[in-house]
Amino acid sequence: MKALRFGRHAAIAVIAAGALALTACGSDNPSGNTPAGTQTSGTKVTGTLTGIGASSTGPAMDAWKAGFAAANSGASVQYSPDGSGAGRKAIIDGSAQFAGSDAYLKDEELASSKAKCGPEGAINIPVYISPIAVAFNLPGITELKLDATTVAKIFRGQIATWNDPAIAALNPGVSLPDTKVTPVNRSDDSGTTTNFTEYLAAAAADVWTDKASGVWPASLQGENAKGTSGVVKTVTDTPGAVTYADDSAVGGKLGTASIKVGEEFVKISADAAAKAVEAGKPVEGRSANDVAIKLDRKTTASGAYPVVLVSYHVVCTTYDKQETVDLVKAFESYVVSDAGQKAAADSAKSAPLSASLAEKAAKAIESIKVKA
Secondary structure (H helix, E strand, O other), rough: HHHHHHOOOOOHOOOOOOOEOOOOOOOOOOOOOOOOOEEEOOOOOOOOEEEEOOOOOOOHHHHHHHHHHHHHHOEEEEEOOOOOOHHHHHHHHOOOEEEEEEEEOOOHHHHHHHHHHHOOEEEEEEEEEEEEEEEOOOOOEEEEEEEEHHHHHHOOOOOOOOOOOOHHHHHOOOOOOEEEEEEEEEOOOOOHHHHHHHHHHHHHHOOOOOOOOOOOOOOOOOOEEEEHHHHHHHHHHOOOEEEEHHHHHHOEEEEEEEEEEEOEEEOHHHHHHHHHHHHEOOOOOOOOOOOOOOOOOOOOOOOOOOOOOEEEEEOOEEEEHHHHHHHHHHHHHHHHHHHHHHHHHHHHHOOOHHHHHHHHHHHHOOOOOOOO
């Protein structure tokens, strides 16, 4: 896809307050090249930035932390992958300087954020695009074809075995076992759950009668585990189990489903996820610097994979100290830069932000300021 090439202009990589563009010093950059996220103004970015939130972005976050620290001696990022809900709560109550969330702030959360983040509250900055895999453990079977209705029935417990006629009809020629289907869901408040149930509520409304939520419906039976790694491990250890998880965490250990979109079955991939995001629209009623995206879960665009998450870094529009502003801007500018997006793609199989989305993200980051 043309929009996903890594040739975006370099300004995106180094946006911060005033003349704050980052360069490496001395032995931090022995090659003499200037990596994204390093300083050129002589103003040194130091200190520790604290974040809490989504576990789905783990490999990408590890890459971002390492890249940023390598380019900024004396600066580091601490991140606790406690779930998207915990992250949003932390930015609202001021216990973190940024949140990682696979769901943008709800209107009521945005209103609550104004107490700590100033009159404009917090903003959502997209940093990571990835497909959510419907991942299963069926020895000898690495891929299945499923439609939204069948996926919804599986996770509602309405399909008991893997050789159910509904699955068999979508997969002619596949020798399906009579193994029991064991759905596994997230036990924590999860942005991945929000995105997955949003897809089911939109694309299989006749079966998935619950509203989209980050908390799995208490009425549904099945196994549960905390965090992305928890559900993946549970499924890996349980023949017949099935879950929903960021594709980067599945890592070829489990089988995955191609999802029916229109009249075709779309195989899970970063490019297919990016196509689905491109069909989305800005969330209404948000400020010009809030880049929250309303996804079209019922898209029929060819090659689009609609079971997708956009993960955001939720940051305050204002902070108490200039040092915090500089640090937030420096880190987030690196994350949305060409170098940061490539690091995430290499580590997590995510889709890099398109040029237009990255420019919107950079503009949002530039708007962060010190409280008056």
